Amino acid sequence: MHASATHAGDHAHEHPTWQTYTKIALILFALTALEVWSYDIVHRHSPAALAVALEPIVVEVLLLLSAVKFALVAMFYMHLKSDGKLLASIFSFSLLLAAVIVVGLMIIFSYLYHVHPTLNPLK
Amino acid sequence: MADTAHAHADDHHYTATGIDNRKLAIWTFIGSECMFFASLIGTYLVYKGRDVSGPMPHSTWLLKGVEQEQMLEIPLVTFGTALLLFSSFFVVLALNGAQRGNRKQLLGWLCATIFCGMFFVGMQVFEFTHFAHRGMGYTTNLFSSTFYTLTGFHGTHVTIGLIWLLSVLAVALRGKLPPEKSLNLEMAALYWHFVDVVWIVIFPVVYLIR
Numbered sequence: 001m002h003a004s005a006t007h008a009g010d011h012a013h014e015h016p017t018w019q020t021y022t023k024i025a026l027i028l029f030a031l032t033a034l035e036v037w038s039y040d041i042v043h044r045h046s047p048a049a050l051a052v053a054l055e056p057i058v059v060e061v062l063l064l065l066s067a068v069k070f071a072l073v074a075m076f077y078m079h080l081k082s083d084g085k086l087l088a089s090i091f092s093f094s095l096l097l098a099a100v101i102v103v104g105l106m107i108i109f110s111y112l113y114h115v116h117p118t119l120n121p122l123k
Numbered sequence: 124m125a126d127t128a129h130a131h132a133d134d135h136h137y138t139a140t141g142i143d144n145r146k147l148a149i150w151t152f153i154g155s156e157c158m159f160f161a162s163l164i165g166t167y168l169v170y171k172g173r174d175v176s177g178p179m180p181h182s183t184w185l186l187k188g189v190e191q192e193q194m195l196e197i198p199l200v201t202f203g204t205a206l207l208l209f210s211s212f213f214v215v216l217a218l219n220g221a222q223r224g225n226r227k228q229l230l231g232w233l234c235a236t237i238f239c240g241m242f243f244v245g246m247q248v249f250e251f252t253h254f255a256h257r258g259m260g261y262t263t264n265l266f267s268s269t270f271y272t273l274t275g276f277h278g279t280h281v282t283i284g285l286i287w288l289l290s291v292l293a294v295a296l297r298g299k300l301p302p303e304k305s306l307n308l309e310m311a312a313l314y315w316h317f318v319d320v321v322w323i324v325i326f327p328v329v330y331l332i333r
Contacts, residue, residue: 018219025212032208036201039331062327069208069323077215078316086140087150094154098161105165121173121265 015079024076028069035065149310153317156280160321163273164328170265178259180266181333186258194254194266195330203246204326207281210239211319214288214312221295221305229300233292233308236315240285247278270329277325280318287311 016024042058045051054061075081080088113120136144177184178194185191213236220228251271259267291311294300300308 015219015222018216021212021215021219025209028208028212029205032201032205035327035331036197039197043333059332062331066323066327070320073211073316073320073323077211077319078313084142086142087146090147090150090154091157094157098157101158101161102165102168105162105169109169121170121175 015082016076020076024072028072031065031069035062038062038065143306145306145310146313149313153313156317156321160277160324163276164324167269167273167329170269174264174266176264178254178257178263178267180270180329191257194257194259196250196253197330199246199250200326200330203243204322206239206246207243207319207322210236210243211316213239214315218305218308218312221300221308222302224302226295226298229295229308230292233288233295237285237288237292240281240288240315244278244281244285247274247281251275273325273329277318277321280321284311284315284318287314 038054038058038061041047041051042055074091078091080091138144138147140147177186177191180195181193183190183192213232217229217232217236220226220230220232254267261268261271288311291300291308294307
């Protein structure tokens with residue numbers, strides 16, 4: 001009973017078409033080009049006006065572009081958009097824990113270097 | 124007749140959640156891998172910019188009084204990144220072919236995916252060899268240790284993904300991947316997309332953010 005209900009559910013959650021996959025691939029390619037272009041502008045300082053404007057926010061821009069690419073691959077290529085909420089919840093919870101690990105490590109080490117400066121490799 | 128129906132039912136290992144247990148397993152595994160890579164990325168970030176001596180990733184450095192160029196080769200890695208992204212695109216087209224029973228589409232795109240993956244691994248081997256020739260060993264400084272550990276583990280995952288895709292290709296070539304068994308390719312594809320999304324994070328964090 002359950003299997004047949006699920007089987008019907010499988011067909012209800014159709015995967016995207018190849019046209020959608022192609023559009024996503026082009027967007028991913030464009031976003032990667034934008035990432036490298038942003039890096040290049042700041043690195044070469046050319047054009048100067050754009051480099052001055054971009055330099056203070058380049059890290060945020062790169063992280064934002066990366067997050068958008070990540071979300072596009074997860075939603076469309078990994079089918080999280082069409083495969084139901086449970087799988088999306090498992091992945092989202094894992095990403096939340098992953099973010100806690102990264103931020104936690106940075107906070108712990110920053111605190112450690114503050115309290116025990118001799119542990120800092122730069123000291 | 125009854126045996127056939129039973130065999131067909133056995134092909135779909137549904138759980139109480141209504142999701143095939145193999146799919147649930149691969150997603151749980153991917154979840155645990157997220158945390159594994161988070162610890163490596165976190166460690167890289169903790170030690171980023173704390174080197175007291177070269178080689179430096181983004182700036183010139185001195186070796187016996189001679190100025191050396193920055194270590195990271197952005198154009199080469201950008202090309203590798205683009206190929207890895209396209210390989211994700213190719214594998215969904217292969218899966219699309221497998222689900223529709225289009226053998227030509229399945230084999231063609233799967234071969235394209237494997238080719239892109241092989242180029243990426245080759246790019247990484249070239250990069251590591253080049254760095255070693257320029258004097259950057261695993262224990263040279265904090266950057267080298269964290270860089271090799273993070274990108275090396277990612278490269279290992281890409282290699283495992285390649286072996287998995289090659290085994291699926293071998294099955295497909297023998298004509299044993301009909302549409303009702305396309306989940307076998309979907310699981311390999313999910314793993315492949317995962318190594319792609321990890322690189323989507325590693326590329327800016329390691330190569331673009333100074």
